[in-house]
Amino acid sequence: MHFHGTIWRPPYEADSLLLQATAGCTHHACKFCTLYEDLPFRFRMSPLEEIEADLQEAQLWGTDPMARLSARLQGLPGPQGPRRVFLVGANPFALQARRLEEIAGLIRRYLPAVETIGCFARVTDVGRKSGEELRRLRSLGYDGLTIGVETGDEEALAFMNKGYGARDIVEQAARLDGAGVSYSFFYLAGISGAGRGREGAARSAEVFNRTRPKRVGSSMLTVFPNSALYREIQAGNWREESELEKLEEVRTLIESLSIPTRFETAGASNLVHIRGDLPEDRARLSESLTRLMDGTDEEALRAYRVTLRHL
Numbered sequence: 001m002h003f004h005g006t007i008w009r010p011p012y013e014a015d016s017l018l019l020q021a022t023a024g025c026t027h028h029a030c031k032f033c034t035l036y037e038d039l040p041f042r043f044r045m046s047p048l049e050e051i052e053a054d055l056q057e058a059q060l061w062g063t064d065p066m067a068r069l070s071a072r073l074q075g076l077p078g079p080q081g082p083r084r085v086f087l088v089g090a091n092p093f094a095l096q097a098r099r100l101e102e103i104a105g106l107i108r109r110y111l112p113a114v115e116t117i118g119c120f121a122r123v124t125d126v127g128r129k130s131g132e133e134l135r136r137l138r139s140l141g142y143d144g145l146t147i148g149v150e151t152g153d154e155e156a157l158a159f160m161n162k163g164y165g166a167r168d169i170v171e172q173a174a175r176l177d178g179a180g181v182s183y184s185f186f187y188l189a190g191i192s193g194a195g196r197g198r199e200g201a202a203r204s205a206e207v208f209n210r211t212r213p214k215r216v217g218s219s220m221l222t223v224f225p226n227s228a229l230y231r232e233i234q235a236g237n238w239r240e241e242s243e244l245e246k247l248e249e250v251r252t253l254i255e256s257l258s259i260p261t262r263f264e265t266a267g268a269s270n271l272v273h274i275r276g277d278l279p280e281d282r283a284r285l286s287e288s289l290t291r292l293m294d295g296t297d298e299e300a301l302r303a304y305r306v307t308l309r310h311l
Contacts (some may be wrong), residue, residue, distance in 0.1 A: 001051045001057060005039045007088050008182070010146050010217065013118065017058055017082035017111070020046050021103055022089030024120035027122060029152075031160045031228040032191065036090060045095065051103060055110035058082070081113035084144075093121030093145060097133035104140040107224045117160035118144040121183075123164045126172040144214075145176070146218060148186040152207025153200040156192045159238070160229070166207045173211035185213045186233040187253065190221030190245045194239035196247035205256030215262040218253065220246050220269045222308050243271075243301030244293055254282060 004023040009016070024043040043163050061081070085107055107114050117140075126134070126147075151157060152166045176183050185208065192200025206217065223230050223240055236293045243250070254263060257278050263285065264275035272292055276285050276307070 001048065001054045004044065005036060008035060008090075008120075009086055009088060009122050010186075011264075012184075012215070012217075013084075013086040013146075016084040016118065017114075019051065019054055019058070019085050020089060021051065021087040021092040021119065022046060025089070025090030026094045027124075029161050029163065031067060032188070032223065034224045038224060043090075045099070046089075047261035048102060048106070052058045052106050052110075054100075055106055056305070059110045078154060081111055083113060083115050084240065085111070085114050086120035087117065090120055091122045091125055092119040093125040094128075094223065097129055097137060100137055100142065101140060104137075104142070107141075115141065115198050116143045117141045118146065121145045121147050123147060123168050123172050124151060126176060131175060131179060134175060134181060138180045143180075143182050145181060145183040146186065146217075147183055147213075148188075150186065150188040150307050151191045151200055152204035153192045153196075154203070156196075156200055159193075165214055166203070169207055170210045173213070177212050182214050184215035184217060185211075187216055187218045188221050188240045189218055189249045189253075191244075192241070192249075193242050196243070197241050197245040198252045200254055203247045205253055208261075209256075209258050210257065212272035213261055215264065216257070216261070217254075217267070218250050218265045218270070219267045220250075220265075220271075220305075222305060242298055244298050245304060247272075247289055247293050247301075249288050253292075254278070254285050254289075257282075269308060271301060 001020070003020050007018060022038050022043065022045055024041055026038065026043050028042050066146070087103070104117060107117060129137075149169050149284060150160070150162060152169060154166050157165055173183065189205060190197070221240070223233065229238065233240065250265065257263070259278070261278050263278050265273055266275065272288070274285050274288050
């Protein structure tokens with residue numbers, strides 16, 4: 001399989017076939033992000049020949065004699081072809097619709113059992129596609145996009161150089177809804193800065209409540225020395241939230257969301273992993289965070305943060 005650099009995927013895509021369609025990020029300007037610093041280029045589109053070769057390799061899993069023998073000896077069902085493909089890269093949805101259609105055609109040719117295709121997407125990637133193109137991509141299996149919106153706090157979006165505003169999140173989510181393409185949001189606790197965590201969560205909830213994400217996955221900001229955000233801190237232009245404030249921010253978001261959605265903190269950046277469905281699990285999730293905040297201190301929480309190698 002052809003992969004460049006560290007491969008990132010959402011926790012809930014663990015059972016998906018990972019297929020590289022792009023590497024790097026088209027935006028590559030968010031102040032907090034260091035995820036793609038190990039690449040010697042900013043963005044790369046995988047040649048169709050590489051994608052086809054990877055699909056041919058993946059196709060062998062269902063027919064590999066050793067895999068079948070291993071399953072038989074263990075009394076397990078024979079290996080099955082994947083039902084879902086997740087295109088890796090920071091935002092493969094930035095590719096032109098025609099290119100995404102070609103990739104879907106290759107997937108269908110080599111892995112006919114695949115039902116859906118997902119990937120990371122930026123808000124701006126959606127805006128560059130017409131409604132007709134979005135509907136066409138949905139008909140070819142594109143569904144369950146993961147969008148790293150990070151926040152609905154306009155001030156934080158601008159400072160972090162996300163390249164879009166809160167209104168754009170609402171507008172492009174509505175266009176996905178209209179095309180029948182489901183999506184999940186990534187929220188980044190801590191992005192609003194010290195003293196503004198609860199405000200950022202409340203503003204984000206106001207934005208998210210006007211959309212229909214099937215999942216809101218919350219991660220926690222970790223500031224690394226090689227990031228532009230670290231340099232902003234050194235210059236005195238921004239202050240990081242405490243770990244307790246980040247937890248309080250997540251609790252505020254949970255308590256402020258009024259839409260039906262799955263909420264989870266499953267990434268490595270989260271000290272505690274909670275998950276549940278809103279609104280029915282709201283009280284349980286909120287109480288879990290309250291107990292954690294009451295039972296620990298900032299020093300203990302910070303000890304976990306400083307050991308992290310990635311966001």
